[in-house]
Amino acid sequence: MKSPASNLQYVFSPKSVCIVGASHEPSKIGHAILRNFLQAGFKGQIYPVNPHSSEILGMRCYASVQDVPSPFECAIIAIPAEAAVQALLECAKKGAKAAVVISGGFSEVGNKKLEEKLVQTAKKYSIALIGPNCMGSLCISSQTDSVFLPTYKLGRPKKGEIAFISQSGAIGGCILDLASRYGIGISKFVSFGNASVIDESDLLQYLAGDEETKTIVLYLEGVKDGKKFLQIASEITPQKPIIALKAGVSASGTVAVASHTGSLAGSAAAYKAAFAQAGIIEAHTLDDLFDLPKIFMLPRTNGKRIAVLTNGGGNGVLAADAIEYHNLQLASLSSQTTSALKSFLPTYANAKNPLDIIGDADAARYEKSLQLLLADKNVDAVLVILLFQTPALDSSVTGIIAKAAQGCAKPIVCVSTGGEYTEAQRRQLDSMGVPTYSSPSSAIRALSKLIEYCERNCP
């Protein structure tokens, strides 16, 4: 008998889906899911099921799963818990190889027996079951979107190389929404809720073999099988970085986890040690889950010599402090670089690192300076700080930096802090593949994680 996990491709790339609980009421989850499949441009067959409708959003709707005229590969189930168990069985009989059970009301509220029935059916029919008590999944390339939040509230990211596995739908929603806003691409997203059949380890294993995915992000409340998890993670991390946030590491957090996804939590120290052993990059906050993955879009380097380019001296000082704090080094610029910088910089600018090209710097001065820093053999990576508040600096600098980053073997990271104008420029840079941060310290911290990863895995 095949294992449920062997059918995971039918969660992410099904040729046909049955939406059990599809609804014509816009406020219902089953309405949002159907609408999202249509909006995503899903190319396969969609079979909405609802006993009270014959048509929803222009689609033929079936009274029951039995009435669906053809077999289908994936079931999306968004009906009350009791009915969901029966629906899964009917879907199994229609040939479903995967199921995303949105419905809550199982082990997380004490209904372990009901959840066990779901598990039995899934195992019997080798169904890759996600959930129950989850928010759905997303695969950008296959235009599959069972996330039940409407697109006008939760933006969908573009196609990219980051996969995000989240036990909590809410956390997943926050990060997806941020990724969409900043133009950060993702490959796949899955909120796996109670992890009754498919757990975090199965998903990791699947993503290890997924060519679209280069970086994996995890939000965990508990780990089902610690040994299995660590073994699989250890195998993956040399090829693909895994960034993981373990929630419920405090005494009160552990209690909160139990009533959220019914998981068993563990101590912070135990997870820290286990993550380190498996080469997992530990995230500590919700902000980390957005800040850290995008640094891995950059070229790999294990060099620690950082050049800082700025049009504001104070931010250069903060960057120097952060570089030392994170055990990196402020690069010593070569004499050629220094001479070349002096040839065009104003006399009142110091041709040193941090390189403060002064408040009257325009995009052209940034371009020349950045090229020299990138060409310097003493420089492994460049932090570019942009104060868009100065009149001299216009938005053309974002294109210049993105162009310099293209095909460049050294990582370029940007920092820009400020209001509406700055926010727009940051989004532009992020969407062009240059990760941006709100402060020198957050940028340098992320960069230090990239370098640590490469020290371990890219000798």
Next chain:
Amino acid sequence: MKSPASNLQYVFSPKSVCIVGASHEPSKIGHAILRNFLQAGFKGQIYPVNPHSSEILGMRCYASVQDVPSPFECAIIAIPAEAAVQALLECAKKGAKAAVVISGGFSEVGNKKLEEKLVQTAKKYSIALIGPNCMGSLCISSQTDSVFLPTYKLGRPKKGEIAFISQSGAIGGCILDLASRYGIGISKFVSFGNASVIDESDLLQYLAGDEETKTIVLYLEGVKDGKKFLQIASEITPQKPIIALKAGVSASGTVAVASHTGSLAGSAAAYKAAFAQAGIIEAHTLDDLFDLPKIFMLPRTNGKRIAVLTNGGGNGVLAADAIEYHNLQLASLSSQTTSALKSFLPTYANAKNPLDIIGDADAARYEKSLQLLLADKNVDAVLVILLFQTPALDSSVTGIIAKAAQGCAKPIVCVSTGGEYTEAQRRQLDSMGVPTYSSPSSAIRALSKLIEYCERNCP
């Protein structure tokens, strides 16, 4: 003879200003300053000085300071360093009691003698001199705006109770711009550059007596007179919180500081100890300079029992972890609160703390829950987490929270993470006096600083 510092009111609230170096060229600093005074609606006399213009922006322009027909209180000097020294003397003779010297080219590039001449003149005439090598100052109530960055690039905040003293103009610009974007009010802003006459201690002393200012934020690269600074700060902190970021605490940061504002830096440990002794709240990052001050808009409490209200379980777990990490406590809700919550919450919601009112919570459910948490005698402060990605939660909840916060003796802090819709709601809340954060950890960290402050100062 009066000390220069005794004339500081003429920096912030002059009845008349002379702008030396006013220009009709939009790209010039002297143009932006004149335009900003006009845009701010400055009610006093403005005397632009420029030998090459007879009129700028509709204002009569004078060829020299000597030609200005009346005495004036404050000089804004934005001409090259050599000429600035002479101009200051001429302004002194015209009765100037304060001067903001924007010009760079003094001790920060090694011209100590030139700076000394400036200092001599200021001391001789008791002129409260800000700078040189600074970005200007701002006083919202007196509509004084000598910040040389144009308003279309750097937003000006509304009137509020936070004063911001920044040695670096760039850092100041970032924070002002953020404050403007989020609707956080400030009382005064001053970038003090080389601190040749008026230093951080003088500014602290002035703000201690400023009724408009309730919280003081400092960005420092060096302290001129450590003993004086700590003595003044120690006197202020029991009444007004001081939040300070000391930059240049690393070896390389110290070097960077020397070529930025010519300050002498010091070790991180020494500053940490000194700040703690004086009751100064230490900021560690640029993000802190925006995140920490706004928590002090809230009512004071030294109670550590935090209630968490959320529509997403994962965020509640992260909040519980953060509360324990920052040595606060998850409040134990009273049995009355629990019963009252159970009376209207859906059966699938747990009436516990963190209180997850579930993804289908609307604004009304938030309102009832928040009122009960605020009324609970076991609760000292409430963290409200809002996932705006759910269809059920609309923007009316921001008004509900702001209303609950009005006149409430317990602090309310909000967390919301996401894209464009979320950002707009966060700005709304901040501008209504409810501080918002991007993650449970940053919110709880800020709240812990408020509580620590109150433990020390509000017994």
